[in-house]
Amino acid sequence: MTRVANTAKRQRTRQRGDSSDxxxxxxxxxxxxxxxxxxxxxxxxxxxxxxxxxxxLVHYYFASMDDLFVSLYRQHAETTLARVRQALDTQxxxxxxxxxxxxxxxxxxxxxFMALSNHRPAVREAMANYGEVYRKIQxxxxxKYLKNNGIEPAMDPDLMITLMASTGLLLSLxxxxxxTFGHRKTRRFIAELIDSLEA
Amino acid sequence: MTRVANTAKRQRTRQRGDSSDxxxxxxxxxxxxxxxxxxxxxxxxxxxxxxxxxxxLVHYYFASMDDLFVSLYRQHAETTLARVRQALDTQxxxxxxxxxxxxxxxxxxxxxFMALSNHRPAVREAMANYGEVYRKIQxxxxxKYLKNNGIEPAMDPDLMITLMASTGLLLSLxxxxxxTFGHRKTRRFIAELIDSLEA
DNA sequence: GACAATTTTTAGCGACTGCTAAATACCAGG
DNA sequence: CCTGGTATTTAGCAGTCGCTAAAAATTGTC
Numbered sequence: 407m408t409r410v411a412n413t414a415k416r417q418r419t420r421q422r423g424d425s426s427d428x429x430x431x432x433x434x435x436x437x438x439x440x441x442x443x444x445x446x447x448x449x450x451x452x453x454x455x456x457x458x459x460x461x462x463l464v465h466y467y468f469a470s471m472d473d474l475f476v477s478l479y480r481q482h483a484e485t486t487l488a489r490v491r492q493a494l495d496t497q498x499x500x501x502x503x504x505x506x507x508x509x510x511x512x513x514x515x516x517x518x519f520m521a522l523s524n525h526r527p528a529v530r531e532a533m534a535n536y537g538e539v540y541r542k543i544q545x546x547x548x549x550k551y552l553k554n555n556g557i558e559p560a561m562d563p564d565l566m567i568t569l570m571a572s573t574g575l576l577l578s579l580x581x582x583x584x585x586t587f588g589h590r591k592t593r594r595f596i597a598e599l600i601d602s603l604e605a
Numbered sequence: 606m607t608r609v610a611n612t613a614k615r616q617r618t619r620q621r622g623d624s625s626d627x628x629x630x631x632x633x634x635x636x637x638x639x640x641x642x643x644x645x646x647x648x649x650x651x652x653x654x655x656x657x658x659x660x661x662l663v664h665y666y667f668a669s670m671d672d673l674f675v676s677l678y679r680q681h682a683e684t685t686l687a688r689v690r691q692a693l694d695t696q697x698x699x700x701x702x703x704x705x706x707x708x709x710x711x712x713x714x715x716x717x718f719m720a721l722s723n724h725r726p727a728v729r730e731a732m733a734n735y736g737e738v739y740r741k742i743q744x745x746x747x748x749k750y751l752k753n754n755g756i757e758p759a760m761d762p763d764l765m766i767t768l769m770a771s772t773g774l775l776l777s778l779x780x781x782x783x784x785t786f787g788h789r790k791t792r793r794f795i796a797e798l799i800d801s802l803e804a
Numbered sequence: 805g806a807c808a809a810t811t812t813t814t815a816g817c818g819a820c821t822g823c824t825a826a827a828t829a830c831c832a833g834g
Numbered sequence: 835c836c837t838g839g840t841a842t843t844t845a846g847c848a849g850t851c852g853c854t855a856a857a858a859a860t861t862g863t864c
Contacts, residue, residue, distance in 0.1 A: 460842065588740060
């Protein structure tokens with residue numbers, strides 16, 4: 407019989423429905439849309455349509471599109487962080503780090519978020535925070551691996567991680583466009599770096 | 606007294622008004638909007654407003670927004686190519702190449718175009734073509750510099766150019782977000798590479 | 805000054821956008 | 835069964851979008 411309903415909802419970003427199935431479906435649809443058609447295609451109506459619900463629900467679960475983008479970024483970042491942490495327990499830390507940084511799927515999404523962050527300060531802040539954490543965790547993983555295996559690295563771990571991040575991103579993106587110049591030699595360069603860290 | 610006016614205009618991308626002052630102002634406004642507010646902010650109405658003309662003129666000079674984006678990219682690419690060619694006549698080819706690749710202004714624009722290319726095939730094609738040419742010209746400039754000065758490079762020129770492109774882009778973008786991890790050591794790495802090419 | 809091509813504006817169509825108020829459906833605990 | 839919170843929908847506002855037809859203004863040419 408419809409009580410007063412929902413006034414004063416959505417003060418905080420996290421709310422009761424955070425673990426909701428629908429909310430998760432919306433986020434998944436957002437990620438897919440963003441990857442396939444770019445961030446400008448992520449609209450409440452399209453999200454609703456893709457998730458089989460009404461567009462209004464998007465505004466029920468997210469205070470604004472800004473909030474949705476930040477939530478999506480955080481979730482994506484958490485997932486990636488978990489993958490990096492798992493690599494800590496592997497015997498092939500360098501290989502896994504390179505695989506993560508050169509993943510073309512992540513690359514496309516990363517570029518979309520970077521473009522978004524150019525004009526959405528909330529997204530920029532989230533990216534900067536997670537980006538630093540992400541790098542530090544990679545750095546720790548690599549250092550621990552080197553120590554555990556008694557390896558004397560030919561290159562500073564900080565530098566190596568930055569090189570993997572930058573070349574991994576650019577190569578995966580350019581490859582998607584059909585570019586090839588310098589790719590072979592760059593991949594070989596990284597491969598040799600990784601080999602030099604073999605136990 | 607208004608004759609038949611303009612039927613069957615705009616068959617080709619290039620048309621009579623290509624050198625028009627208005628057309629150029631629209632492109633300049635597009636570049637500025639894209640850099641400051643992202644590609645999604647580049648709309649005919651905002652371009653018109655920024656250029657002091659009506660939105661309709663955008664559609665008079667450009668067959669579609671796709672056409673506008675490609676034209677803008679081509680113009681930007683030509684300008685950059687001219688700058689690289691100039692570097693050919695300098696005594697500091699490596700330094701200039703690094704300066705070009707790590708320019709944060711170009712970086713932001715580059716990311717916007719990469720994001721655009723994710724869902725605008727015409728933009729992707731233009732980027733792939735110019736990207737390869739761009740790299741090749743850098744490569745030729747570097748090789749010519751090395752030969753003229755009798756320098757035996759410690760690193761393959763192809764690889765060095767790819768490293769400058771990838772680290773230059775990522776560092777400039779991350780710096781804009783406030784990230785710093787690994788930046789100092791990476792800049793030092795590039796600087797040492799450049800130093801090793803001194804005559 | 806007439807004429808024709810070029811440039812620019814006015815007006816508008818159909819579709820989409822973020823977001824909100826209000827109503828309804830659903831579901832668990834008493 | 836009833837009550838109250840949660841989830842979802844219906845309906846709509848005010849604004850923007852790309853793009854077009856048509857008219858008007860501007861400009862160059864003879």
